[in-house]
Amino acid sequence: MNQQLQTINPTIKAAAVFCCVVMLSFIYNPYTPACFYVIIVVGVLSAARISLKKWLLFTIPFLILAAGCMWTAAVFGKVPTTADNLLFEAGPFEINRENALVGISLGFRILCFSALSMMFIFTTDPILFMLSLVQQCRLSPKLAYGIIAGFRFLPLLKDEVQIIQQAHKIRGGASENGLKEKLASMKRYTIPLLASAIRKAERTAIAMESKGFTGSRNRTYYRTLTVAPRDWLFFLLVLLLFSVSFFISLCFS
Structure with a gap:
């Protein structure tokens, strides 16, 4: 090897x-x-x-x-x-x-x-893997960059959950000691997390369009894999x- x-x-x-x-x-x-x-x-x-x-x-x-x-x-x-x-x-x-x-x-x-x-x-590296699929296997750039963007959002999602938890504690939210309380808290977190994800996705889409990203394969790459x-x-x-x-x-x- x-x-x-x-x-x-x-x-x-x-x-x-x-x-x-x-x-x-x-x-x-x-x-x-x-x-x-x-x-x-x-x-x-x-x-x-x-x-x-x-x-x-x-x-x-x-x-x-x-x-x-x-x-x-x-x-x-x-x-x-x-x-x-x-x-x-x-x-x-x-x-x-x-x-x-x-x-x-x-x-x-x-x-x-x-x-x-x-x-x-x-x-x-998962990012290099997706780029390799685009460049060597002709994967659709729209699908590949969408997956890469979602992968980048995962650490941000964890930070968002912590921020929401701290906000609920400051405002005197219910405790999350038992299983029932944790399930109820997850329901309260769903809508704020969904709204935040939609905003991030919209900003990402606008940023990609402003940079001339159309999903075409006839484009240059910052990192070229051979x-x-x-x-x-x-x-x-x-x-x-x-x-x-x-x-x-x-x-x-």
Whole structure:
């Protein structure tokens, strides 16, 4: 992998992730996703400069989900348990080899999906991703810049909520200790937040029109993203690593 995954073109990175997700969806042996997951984790932690603590923290929910899927598939699998394929007994449940392999495959597939998603999220600037979709994938500029504007408004929305909460406290508003009070306060916040969002959207639209934004693709860009040979090398390398995982799994099958 490249030493800095942050420098890879976001569209190429997304295409690599999408291809891996599609290919993993059609592989049912547990060895390929298990091997590929190890490769992803080692590659991302060494190439993307992501701390191990941060990675493990975001992996915990997916580990719980994967464990639940593994247990469900192993216990309630379609293959009936016989004396020949019985693996072990867990109380009233009988686990056979075929259902256990299916459960392990589903669990590692979930972990692979999560690892690929975190790799993309942690190493990709969302603004550059939208610009890349416009410039490389011919996405409509109106849609792209609308999404970018909405993304920029998210921190402002949090500040607006805090301002409204402080205003209600100054004027002696009801407390928000219980669940019922919090739901009632959210209803009171809805109309002011909606009015503020409409005003911001209107000002943004006027500002974009005053700058000559018409939504046409025939325009110049402040930041121009290109697809370099290293981007294609990253794409091919990801597919190569997946192929290596698949051929390694054949040795264990």
